[in-house]
Amino acid sequence: MVVVLLFIILTFLLFFICKQSNQRWIKSNSRPPGPRGLPLIGNMHQFDTSNTHLYLLQLSRKYGPLVSLQLGSVRTLVISSATVAKEVFKNHDITFSSRPALVGTQKLSYNGIDFAFAPYSDYWRNMRKICTIHLLSTKSFQSFCPIREDEVTKMMKKLSNRAAGFNIVNVSETVMTVTSSIVYRTSFGKIDDEDDDQDYTGYNNKMSRQIHWVLTESQACFGRFFVEDFFPQLxxxxxxLCGSWTRLEKSFNKLDAFYQQVIDRRLNESTASAKECSILDILLQMKMDSSDFTFDHIKAVLMDILLAASETSAAAVIWAMTLLVKNPKTMKKVQQEVRELIGKKGFVDENDTQQLDYLKAVIKEAMRLHPPVPVVPRATMKKCVVSGYEIEDKTRVYVNLYAIGRDPAFWENPDEFIPERFLNSSIDIKGQDFELIPFGVGRRMCPGLTMGLAMTELVLANLLYHFNWELPPGVEITDIDMATLPGLTTQKKNDLCLVPVININ
Structure with missing residues (x-):
């Protein structure tokens, strides 16, 4: 009886909140089109959180490149075309440069003191400047090159042992392992008790297990549903009451303890025992130089780097390998390019990847079809007019990079995998060509683009150089599905498993 009474009271309160919100929304006679919603909840009953990018794509095909939704009491705008994206980020970039203050992201970012989820402000500009200069500079990028090449070399040796016995390899886990290990060493340095004999056919080494655990816990926090995100007042x-906040707090405390453990271990190491410089070392030096830079700032930035680098780079390589396996002629063509350049050298280094034009085209095409982060959240800071429609301030915005990459107004045969479209083309992925923006665009585009792309190219090039890849016995190309998992990144739902065969030519 008490539960029923409480439900009735909450229903009336939600009705009042939504009514007020809907009245503010309806006052504009020039809002973008969108599906009709229900009282109280708006379009929440229609919103698909498992495959948000696909749901938003379907909406754009029905209502156009700008779609309005009412998610609870939150005004929401969906951008799904390159033309509108160009208009928005050319003419209104500052207006659209903030982030929505969602419960999960606020908690994991230590109340928005990082540079990925912080709202647009002087603080965010200063944080981005600090991180760009100290963490993501050309000098830092070059200093971490030996780590990337060393981890990929280890991966190739272990895969060669597997290939000698014609064993099936879980490519998805292998790629996630090597990217996790690279990011771990880049972020925290090489630890003394690390297991150097890494399997690279799954999460079997200490670094990868820890990073995998951090990513799993973080994704759970980001993916968890919170009523407050849609009804802030109540x-x-x-x-x-439902326990969602308690579960978030528990996950956050575990992650915080992990970051603190890594920090304490690094502080207790002598300079002589530290095997290699890391991002954490740079952050600790920044803390020594400024009393305003705290341990919470360090943890928030580490969270950004772990999430932005590990899963996105792994997703890019896994989708590229999946598409190549489904297109054998393209696979042979890119392998021929890599092998003709490298010859008997035995390893593709980062200098070599700069000369692999077709490999770069393959990666661009894979990111066009499967951007690692398919939907980018933004928030408006003031009213503006886009394509003749009035957009209110404090509107939550979803930029659907997945739909933009498949925009038929810009791409011929947009759903087909054709890397050749990027040969002799000026289109790049650095945020200037709005039809291809897998790393975002404008002020809030990913500052780690150079590092992430280098890792993707290095891993993929060596997988293609060293091995021919065959399907397991009894598996056909048509059996390889393209289903995705829910989350910030579009990870392949079912792992890609293949048989590596050593290239003897």
Whole structure:
């Protein structure tokens, strides 16, 4: 009886909140089109959180490149075309440069003191400048090159042992392992008790297990549903009542303890025992230089780097390998390019990848079809007019990079894998060509683009150089599905498993 009474009271309160919000939304006679919603919840009953990018793509095909939604009491705008994206980020970049203050991201970013999820402000500009100069500079990028090449070399040796016995390899886990290990060493340095005999056919080494655990916990926090995200005035009470906040707090405390453990270990190491410089060392030096830079700042930045680098780079390589396996002629063509350049050298280094034009075209095409982060959240900071429609301030914005990459107005045969479209083309992925923006665009585009792309090219090039890849016995090309998992990144739902055969030519 008490539960029923509480439900009735909450329903009336939500009705009042949504009514007020809907009245503010409806006042504009020039809002973009969109599906009709229900009282109280708006379009929340229609919103697909498992495959958000696909749901938003379907909406754009029905209502156009700008779609309005009402998610609870939150005004929401969806951008799904290169033309609109260009208009928005050319003419209104500052207006669209903030982030929505979602419960999960706020908690994991230590109340928005990082540079990925912080709202647009003087603080964010200063943080981005600091991180760009100290963490993601050309000098830092070059200093971490030996780590990237060393981890890929280890991966190739272990894969060669597997290939000698014609064993099936889980490529998805192998790629996630090597990217995780690279990011771990780049972020925290090489630890003394690390297991150098790494399997690279799954999460079997200490570094990869820890990073995998961090990513799993973080994704759970990001993916968890919070009523407060859609009903800010009342949702916090409901989330606490339902236990959502308690579960978030528990996950956050575990992650915080992990970051603190890594920091304490690094502080206790002598300079002589530290095997290699890391991002953590740079952050600790920044803390020594400024009293305003705290341990929480360090943890928030580490969270950004771990999430932005590990899963996105792994997803890019896995989708590229998946598409190549489904297109054998393209696979042979890119392998021929790599092998003709490298010859008997035995390893593709980062200098070599700069000369592999077709490999770069393959990666661009894979990112066009499967951007690692398919939907980018933004928030408006003031009213503006886009394509004749009035957009209110504090509107939550979803930029659907997945739909933009398949925009038929810009791409011929947009759903087909054709890397040749990028040969002799000026289109790049650095945020200047709005039809291909897998790393975002404008002020909030990914500052780690150079590092992430280098890791993707290095891993993929060596996988293609060293091995021919065959399907397991009884598996046909048509059996390889393209289903995705829910989350910030578009990870392949079912692992890609193949048989590596050593290239003897």
């Amino acid at each position: 949702g916090s009470f409901i989330d606490k």
